Structures are given as C-alpha cells and as structure tokens.
Amino acid sequence: MPLTLYVPAPTRLHRLHPVTKLAGLxxxxxxAFVVDRPLALVPLVAAVFGLIVPAGGLPNVRRxxxxxxxxxxxxxxxWTLFYExxxxxxxxxxxxxxxxxxxxxxxxxxxxxxxxxxxxxVEEVAYALGCVHVPYKVxxxxxxxxxxxxxxxxxxxxxxxxxxCRGLELARGGLVQRLRRFVPILVPVLIGALRRADRMxxxxxxxxxxxxxxxxTYLRARPGAAxxxxxxxxxxxxxxxxxxxxxxxxxxxx
Amino acid sequence: MRGLRCVYPGAARPxxxxxxxxxxxxxxxxxxxxxxxxxxxxxxxxxxxxxxFVPGEVTGDIRLLGEPIADRxxxxxxxxxxxxxxxxxxxxxxxxxxxxMVFGLEHTGVPPGEMPARVTHALAxxxxxxxxxxxxxxxSGGEKQRLAIAxxxxxxPPIMILDEPTTDLDPVGRAEVLRVLAALRAERLTLVVIExxxxxxxxxxxxxxxxxxxxxxxxxxxxxxxxxxxxxxAGVRAPDVARVFAALGLRDPPLDVETAADRLRAExxxxxxxxxxxxxxxxxxxAVEVRNLGYRYPNGHRALxxxxxxxxxxxxxxxxxxxxxxxxxxxxxxxxxxxxTDGHVAVMGRDIVGLPLEELAQHVGYVFQDPDHQLFASTVxxxxxxxxxxxxxxxxxxxxxxxxALAxxxxxxxxxDPFLLDKGVRQRLAxxxxxxxxxxxxxLDEPTTGLDSEEQLQMMSLLRDLHASGRTIVxxxxxxxxxxxxxxxxxxxxxxxxxxxxxxRPFFADDDLLAAAAFRAPDVTRLGRLLGCTPLSVEELVSxxxxxxxxxx
Numbered sequence: 001m002p003l004t005l006y007v008p009a010p011t012r013l014h015r016l017h018p019v020t021k022l023a024g025l026x027x028x029x030x031x032a033f034v035v036d037r038p039l040a041l042v043p044l045v046a047a048v049f050g051l052i053v054p055a056g057g058l059p060n061v062r063r064x065x066x067x068x069x070x071x072x073x074x075x076x077x078x079w080t081l082f083y084e085x086x087x088x089x090x091x092x093x094x095x096x097x098x099x100x101x102x103x104x105x106x107x108x109x110x111x112x113x114x115x116x117x118x119x120x121x122v123e124e125v126a127y128a129l130g131c132v133h134v135p136y137k138v139x140x141x142x143x144x145x146x147x148x149x150x151x152x153x154x155x156x157x158x159x160x161x162x163x164x165c166r167g168l169e170l171a172r173g174g175l176v177q178r179l180r181r182f183v184p185i186l187v188p189v190l191i192g193a194l195r196r197a198d199r200m201x202x203x204x205x206x207x208x209x210x211x212x213x214x215x216x217t218y219l220r221a222r223p224g225a226a227x228x229x230x231x232x233x234x235x236x237x238x239x240x241x242x243x244x245x246x247x248x249x250x251x252x253x254x
Numbered sequence: 255m256r257g258l259r260c261v262y263p264g265a266a267r268p269x270x271x272x273x274x275x276x277x278x279x280x281x282x283x284x285x286x287x288x289x290x291x292x293x294x295x296x297x298x299x300x301x302x303x304x305x306x307f308v309p310g311e312v313t314g315d316i317r318l319l320g321e322p323i324a325d326r327x328x329x330x331x332x333x334x335x336x337x338x339x340x341x342x343x344x345x346x347x348x349x350x351x352x353x354x355m356v357f358g359l360e361h362t363g364v365p366p367g368e369m370p371a372r373v374t375h376a377l378a379x380x381x382x383x384x385x386x387x388x389x390x391x392x393x394s395g396g397e398k399q400r401l402a403i404a405x406x407x408x409x410x411p412p413i414m415i416l417d418e419p420t421t422d423l424d425p426v427g428r429a430e431v432l433r434v435l436a437a438l439r440a441e442r443l444t445l446v447v448i449e450x451x452x453x454x455x456x457x458x459x460x461x462x463x464x465x466x467x468x469x470x471x472x473x474x475x476x477x478x479x480x481x482x483x484x485x486x487x488a489g490v491r492a493p494d495v496a497r498v499f500a501a502l503g504l505r506d507p508p509l510d511v512e513t514a515a516d517r518l519r520a521e522x523x524x525x526x527x528x529x530x531x532x533x534x535x536x537x538x539x540x541a542v543e544v545r546n547l548g549y550r551y552p553n554g555h556r557a558l559x560x561x562x563x564x565x566x567x568x569x570x571x572x573x574x575x576x577x578x579x580x581x582x583x584x585x586x587x588x589x590x591x592x593x594x595t596d597g598h599v600a601v602m603g604r605d606i607v608g609l610p611l612e613e614l615a616q617h618v619g620y621v622f623q624d625p626d627h628q629l630f631a632s633t634v635x636x637x638x639x640x641x642x643x644x645x646x647x648x649x650x651x652x653x654x655x656x657x658x659a660l661a662x663x664x665x666x667x668x669x670x671d672p673f674l675l676d677k678g679v680r681q682r683l684a685x686x687x688x689x690x691x692x693x694x695x696x697x698l699d700e701p702t703t704g705l706d707s708e709e710q711l712q713m714m715s716l717l718r719d720l721h722a723s724g725r726t727i728v729x730x731x732x733x734x735x736x737x738x739x740x741x742x743x744x745x746x747x748x749x750x751x752x753x754x755x756x757x758x759r760p761f762f763a764d765d766d767l768l769a770a771a772a773f774r775a776p777d778v779t780r781l782g783r784l785l786g787c788t789p790l791s792v793e794e795l796v797s798x799x800x801x802x803x804x805x806x807x
Contacts, residue, residue: 006349123353147347150391155627161591162628165620166687167612167644184640187630191673195626199344202303207405208332208361218356218369 004146005117007056013119014055017223018128020230021120027234028112031241035250036101044241045104048111057118064114068107075103097252122146127219136215144200152193159188258314260295260304260467269295269310271467277460279319279412280442282435284455284475287464288489289676289706293448296464297415300446301337302328318413333362336406340418340704342395345402351377352386354401358409376408379441380434395577396427400434413444420454421704424577424732425772450706452479452493453777456509463488480507491707494735494777494792501796511777515784525798527787531759541567541602541695541726542588542618548596549583549750557583559750560597567694570721571728572737572758574771575747581730584747585697588728589618602694612644619693623700625677625684634660634675634683635668641691659686663716678709682716695726702733714740735776738762738790746771763788 008014016024031044052061061068076099082088083095120128122143129139163184170181204210244250258273270292277283285293298304305312306328316323318334339345348354355373364372377383380400385393390401399419406414416435420428432454439445447454455461461475465488471478479485482500485492492500495514499507504521508514542565549558557580565571573581586592587599590606599606601617622628631637638659642652660666663682667675672683681701688696701717702710710733718740721727731737737744737758744761746754754767761767762775763783774780782789789795 004349121353122349144347147349151343158622158624158627161586162620162622164611165589165591165615165622166628166641167615167691168640169610169612169644184628184630188627191630192626196341196344198307199339199341200347202307202328203339203345203402204347205306205328206301206303206332206337207358208329208409210327210329211332211362212327212330213361213363216360216363216366218360218366219353220366 004122004150005057005060005114006121007060007118009056011055011119012226013051015224015226016119016230017221017227018120018124019131020223020227020234021116021124022128022132024230024234025112025116027238028115029109031237032105032108032112034245035241036098036105036252037244037250038097038101038104040241040244040250041101041104041108044237045108045111047237048108048115052111052115052118055115055118057114060114060118061111064110068110071106071110072103075099075106094252101252123219124221127217127221130217151196152189155192156185156189159185159192162188255299255317256315258296258299258312258316260292260299260310260312262308262310268467270299273314273467273469275462275469275472277444277446279444280439281459282439282445282447282457283460283462284458285446285448285462285464286450286452286455286488286490287706288708289678290466291464291489292467293464294417295467297337297417297446297448300413300415301335302326302331303337329361332358333409333411335413335415336409336411337415337417338399338402338406338419340421342399342402342422345405346390346398349389350386351382351388351390351401354390354405355386355408358405362409372408372410376404379407379437380404381430394427395423396430399423399427399431403431403434407438411443413446414438415446415448417448418450418704419447421450425774426576429772450490452485452491455479456493463490465489476509479509489706489708491710495781497792498778498781498795501792502799511780511784514781518781518785523785523799525782525785525787525789525795526800527789527798539567540564540600541569542728543600543603544584544587544597545600546597547584547587547594547599549580549587549592550595557750558587561747561750561752563745563752563755565695565726565728567726568721568724569726570717570740570742571726572741572744573728573730573747574732574737574744574773575753576772579747580750581747582699583750585620585699585728585730588695588697589620590614591620615641615693616645616691617693618695618697619688619691621685621688621696621698621701623703625680628684628687629672629680632671633668634665634670634672637672637683638686638690641687645691655690655692659689662686662689662720664712676709678705678712681705681709681713685713685716689720693725695728696720697728697730699730700732701729702731702736710736734762734773734779735791738776738779758790759788762790 028048035041052058079099079102080091080095083092083098084090126139126143130136168181168184255273255275258270259268260270261268285296287293295304298308299312299316302323304310323331346354348357352373355376356369359369359372377385380403382400382404390398393401420431423431435445449455455475458475461478462469463471463478470488471484479493480496482492482496493509495509495511496507502523508517544561544563547558547561550556561584573585575581583592587594590609590611593607601614606614629637631640635656638656639652642655663686665682665686672680701713705713714736717727741758744754744758745752746767748770753770754761762779768775778789778792778795782795787798789798
C-alpha cells in the first residue's frame with residue numbers, strides 16, 4: 001500500500017515550478033483562513049477540487065474520504081451545539097452556520113494539502129523551501145521524515161504481528177489496560193526508529209552530507225509561462241479573499 | 255593501519271588492539287571473525303564513524319592513500335572512502351533513484367552538468383541502468399543494496415568498505431551483489447568486505463582474521479581457510495572441503511570442489527554410503543494441514559496459489575524459495591496472522607478461521623526474523639513472562655514456564671537488559687519468549703540470518719534439541735547447510751506454488767530444483783556428488799569413507 005500521496009503524472013500542474021506549487025498551497029490556506037461565510041468559501045472549495053481532478057489526485061481524496069467526512073460532521077455538530085457559550089448543548093442557527101464554514105475551511109486545508117502532495121515530490125518541497133531561503137537542513141529533515149513514514153509504518157506492522165503471536169490482544173479491557181498494551185508495540189518501534197536514525201545519519205555523512213564543500217543542486221526548475229499564469233491567478237485569489245475579509249462581506253455576523 | 259587500537263567507553267577490553275595492516279591499492283580484502291572480534295569497529299575506524307558517531311578512543315595511525323585521517327570528519331572523507339551497511343533500508347533517503355544518486359554529488363559540490371554522466375555510469379556499474387526515476391521502495395532487497403553501492407560509487411571513492419553487504423539478501427540478491435563486487439574489483443577499486451561466509455573470501459587477495467580485537471591471521475585466503483583449527487578458534491566456519499581434508503588427515507586442501515574431488519580420487523578415497531539411508535520417521539497425526547490454500551493481497555497480488563502441505567507432528571521442515579516466492583505468506587497462515595482467501599488451514603485438526611490468535615499462539619509459535627521486532631521489556635525474565643501473562647495464567651505457572659523456556663534456550667541471565675545482549679542471544683531470547691506459550695509447532699523466519707558462525711550453530715542445535723523433545727519445527731531459510739544438516743524435509747515454493755515437497759537428499763541432488771531456488775548445494779554435497787554419493791554434512795561424508803588401514807609411508 002503506498003503511503004505517500006505523490007502521483008507521478010506529466011500534467012501541467014506537476015510541471016509547475018516547486019515554488020509556484022508551494023505558493024499555491026499558501027494562497028489557498030490564507031484564502032480559506034480569512035473568510036468564514038460559507039457562500040464565499042464555495043468558489044474556493046470548487047477551485048481546489050477542480051484542480052485535484054486534472055492532477056490525478058482523486059484516488060487520494062477517495063483514500064482519505066473518511067477523514068473529510070469525519071472532520072466535516074464533527075465540526076458541524078460541535079459548533080452547532082456549543083456556539084452559544086451561555087447555553088451549551090442547545091443547537092443554534094448561528095452555530096450551524098459557523099460550523100459549516102469551519103468544516104468547509106478545514107476540508108479545504110486538507111484538500112489543498114492533498115493537491116500539493118499529489119503534484120509535488122518531497123525533494124521538490126525541500127527545493128522550494130530552499131528557494132524561499134528556509135535553511136537547507138530544515139527542508140532536508142522534512143523531506144527525510146516524509147521518506148521514513150512508510151518505513152516506520154512497515155516496522156510497526158511487523159511489531160504488531162510479532163506481539164500478537166505472543167498472545168497480545170489490543171482490543172480488550174478498560175482504557176488504561178488498553179493503553180498499557182501499546183507499550184510492547186511502542187518500545188520496539190521507537191528503539192528500532194532510533195537505531196535506524198543513527199545508521200541513517202552515518203550513511204548520510206558517508207555520502208558527503210556535512211562534507212564542508214559548497215552544495216550544488218541537480219534539480220533546477222525554471223519558471224515558465226504556466227508559472228506566470230498560475231502566479232497571477234493565485235495573487236488574484238489571495239487579494240480577492242483578503243478584500244472579502246477586509247470589507248466584511250466574507251465574514252459571518254459583525 | 256599502524257598500531258591501531260580502539261577502546262569503547264566502559265568496555266572491559268579494547269575492541270581493536272595492536273592492528274597493523276597494509277592493503278595495496280586495488281586489492282580485495284575480506285575481514286572475518288566472530289561477533290565482537292572487531293570487524294565492524296575496524297570498518298568504522300577507517301571511515302571515522304568511530305569516534306565521530308560512536309564514542310571510542312582511537313589511537314594509532316590510519317592512512318588512506320597515504321593521507322592520515324585522524325581529525326577528519328566522516329563527511330569530509332566522502333569521495334575518498336565509501337561504506338555500505340548490511341541494513342540497506344537505512345541507506346536510501348530519496349523518493350526516486352535519480353535523486354538518490356545525485357544526493358552525494360550535490361553534497362560534495364559536483365557541478366550539476368557533470369551529474370547525469372556520473373549517475374549513468376554508476377548505475378550501469380551495479381547493473382541498474384534504466385532504473386532512473388523508479389521509486390526505491392519498490393525495488394527488491396538486492397536492487398536496494400546495489401543502489402546504495404551506486405550512490406557511493408558516483409562519488410568515485412578509490413576505497414570502498416562493505417559491512418556484511420549480502421547478509422539480509424536472498425540467494426538471488428546475494429549473487430547480484432557479489433557480481434557487482436567482482437566488477438568493481440576489475441575497475442581496480444580497493445575493496446574491504448566484512449563477511450562471515452568463507453565462500454565469499456575464496457577469491458580475495460587478502461583475508462584478515464580477527465579474534466577479540468586482534469589480527470590472528472592475515473594472508474592468502476587459501477592458506478588461512480585451509481587451517482581448520484585457526485578458523486574454528488576465531489569463530490569462523492572453515493570451508494567444507496578443508497574440513498573434509500582435515501578429518502581425513504590430508505594436507506593442503508584445494509578450496510574448489512572439482513580439484514578437491516580429483517585429489518580425493520587420486521588419494522584413493524572412495525566413500526561408500528550405506529545401502530539404506532535412515533529416513534525420518536513421520537507420525538500419522540498432522541500438526542498443520544494446508545489444503546488448496548490461495549492468498550491474494552489487498553493490492554491484488556496473488557502470493558499463494560493452490561498450496562497443499564501437510565506437516566506431521568514431530569517433523570523438521572525447511573521452507574525455501576526466492577524472496578517473493580510466498581514463503582513468509584505461507585508461514586503466516588500457519589498461525590493465523592493471515593487468513594486464507596481460498597482453501598483451508600487446519601492446526602491440530604481445527605480450521606484456523608475463527609480461532610482466536612491467542613489460542614492459536616499456544617499451538618503454533620512464530621519467531622520473527624528480527625528479534626528486535628518483539629523485545630521490549632527491561633529484563634530477560636519480564637520478556638519471557640509477557641506471553642504467559644497475556645494468557646492470564648496464575649503467577650506460579652508463569653514462573654514455571656519462564657524457567658522452562660529459559661532453560662530450553664540456555665539463558666540464565668534473567669535480570670539482563672535484552673537490548674544489551676548480542677544478536678545471537680537476543681534471537682534465542684525471542685525463541686524463549688515464544689516457547690513460554692508451549693506451542694507444539696514452532697515456525698521461525700530465517701533464524702540464523704545475521705548471526706556469526708558460532709551463534710548459528712548454537713541456534714541450530716537449540717532447534718535440534720527442541721525437535722528431539724517432540725516439537726514440530728518449520729524454518730524459513732536461505733542457508734543450504736542449515737537445510738542439509740538439520741532439516742528432514744524441504745518445501746520449495748516458486749511463484750506462490752509448491753515446486754518441491756520431499757526429502758532433503760533428493761532436493762540437493764536435483765540441479766533443476768536448485769536452480770529454481772537460486773540455491774547451491776553445500777560444498778560437501780557437491781563434492782560427494784562428484785564422488786558418486788550425496789552426503790549432507792562433512793561428518794556424514796567422512797563416516798562413509800572406509801578407514802584406510804596402515805597408511806602408506
């Protein structure tokens with residue numbers, strides 16, 4: 001089972017400059033953050049999902065559909081019931097509106113993240129971060145942690161199986177007991193992770209990490225016309241949404 | 255290296271002491287020795303991993319290409335010396351092969367224009383041409399290890415160290431990596447290979463034998479490996495041929511099987527196997543019965559197709575086949591870790607579907623390949639008590655089972671911290687932890703992988719004892735001598751189907767089957783076949799040779 005979201009495909013979106021992709025993610029997050037009127041959010045949601053489809057990211061959305069639904073339902077229910085602090089547990093219309101808006105925003109964040117990861121290799125993420133002057137080691141650490149997710153997932157599965165062979169039953173007993181049963185899973189996974197991290201640090205240096213020589217980069221993306229177009233659209237979107245926020249049109253209630 | 259000495263903090267004796275070695279450029283040196291002999295320490299000193307990563311006091315002089323390396327950082331030596339580990343997963347950091355390859359180039363400041371040519375060349379050198387753009391996680395073990403080698407090769411280091419590069423690989427992957435080593439040697443790279451298999455050392459220019467941190471022998475592999483006593487004392491398994499010659503009192507053993515057969519014929523050695531070889535007695539009662547088993551992974555991959563295997567109580571079975579042939583998938587069906595998508599698996603006459611795993615665990619114990627996947631407790635005793643406790647047994651019973659299991663594996667350090675034990679001991683502890691559930695059937699996934707020769711013997715004689723006490727044993731293994739000397743029956747899987755199921759001797763006498771498993775019979779078996787018999791161990795072959803009365807003067 002693939003654990004990363006990157007979908008290798010030669011689409012126009014994939015070919016965008018890594019910085020443009022990163023800017024897109026930031027723009028969508030800002031736009032969704034500043035506005036909370038559901039109607040104002042609709043175009044944004046449409047835009048994000050409208051881009052996920054040509055990027056080939058629908059299977060990713062399908063894989064994470066439970067999360068989308070859970071986030072949405074949970075947010076709407078909680079805000080509807082607890083919007084009025086004075087009367088918790090009593091559903092209110094304002095609460096419902098605010099809940100729907102927050103749920104839409106959270107799902108937009110999620111969708112924008114999926115879109116970004118669908119079209120961006122982790123190496124490109126590091127490269128883009130480098131372009132915007134994030135220190136290399138920070139970007140690299142981020143890349144490496146992405147790379148390690150499937151490795152640790154596999155290790156955790158193996159540990160789980162090994163302990164089940166010794167009669168460990170996770171789904172039994174009260175909460176405290178259940179939590180205690182995670183110890184035999186967590187200890188081998190964590191120790192294995194530490195050992196591996198140690199080995200990896202050695203392997204990295206053996207390949208010249210920290211060699212003291214100036215770094216060069218193989219990945220060299222040149223921004224093209226598509227990036228210019230995308231840039232204009234992204235700036236327009238961000239400015240538009242900031243205007244909605246500043247004018248108050250995009251905000252619920254006063 | 256001159257007067258090299260390395261002491262780890264808190265260690266009783268130096269990990270390396272008084273090591274003087276000089277390796278000529280372009281040589282292939284193989285370093286052998288038992289666990290704790292100092293092999294990895296030697297490699298780590300050469301790359302400066304000790305003391306840069308692993309604290310240790312290194313004294314003496316190490317020069318690479320004439321340059322002293324004291325006070326250099328590991329990263330600074332990239333491009334001068336490369337090192338590959340056993341754990342190939344920890345050496346790959348990227349999401350595609352090209353990125354993996356340019357990693358080192360970027361960090362050592364190679365101009366981008368030069369990179370594509372270097373990448374192409376290094377990938378071709380390890381037989382991975384055309385793999386650019388592939389996701390490393392989708393590669394096989396052998397391919398991953400070769401990619402790790404290529405990543406270093408791109409930096410063009412004149413010296414390369416390989417620390418047990420083939421230990422975690424199946425025979426196919428192993429052969430691939432060994433071919434790469436031969437090619438690198440042809441390109442005049444200086445190679446230092448740490449190994450525990452004498453077979454890999456035969457062609458080396460220099461063999462270095464370490465024992466407790468000191469060089470006990472250094473010279474031509476032929477001379478050192480022929481000296482069975484020295485090898486055994488250093489915890490190294492001497493080649494079969496050398497052991498046969500030593501047992502027959504013959505001098506100067508050749509190390510290749512063909513020459514050895516000629517020599518033995520010339521010496522008038524004619525093994526006479528008994529007319530009837532003892533066969534393993536099989537009881538009628540089946541311990542595990544697999545009928546028409548098919549298994550399809552959620553991603554659609556068909557791992558097993560119509561597998562029928564019946565394992566009787568008290569058998570000792572080897573499950574063999576290339577990686578990806580379905581061995582582990584089959585083994586995981588025996589104790590319910592996987593549920594059949596087709597067919598049935600019955601344990602002690604009961605279908606496993608619907609049986610809770612904890613109940614199955616008391617019939618079929620499963621020991622994973624890596625003991626570190628299950629050890630978590632702070633003492634050996636706690637570790638073993640974990641299983642019985644999960645069954646909700648009374649304290650007195652738990653105590654009794656811990657005693658019994660620890661006695662069975664020969665461990666008495668009850669308060670020791672499992673994480674500080676040697677790999678071989680951890681492996682035995684993992685077996686004890688499973689034995690405490692008193693399973694009648696024990697399934698072990700590669701129980702000897704990663705152990706040194708003495709630890710391997712200990713593990714196998716433990717299994718032999720458990721078998722003698724009535725347990726049914728099933729092991730997954732890639733090691734021919736383990737199969738030949740210890741098991742009674744071979745089940746060979748190929749592409750998810752049973753390709754062979756029968757006695758061990760005919761298996762090793764059938765070249766087609768061996769090729770299908772990418773296997774080579776143990777040297778002693780090959781030697782015997784050239785002499786007209788099929789022995790499974792050195793002892794057996796020697797016992798078949800009639801005692802020569804009154805040796806010629």
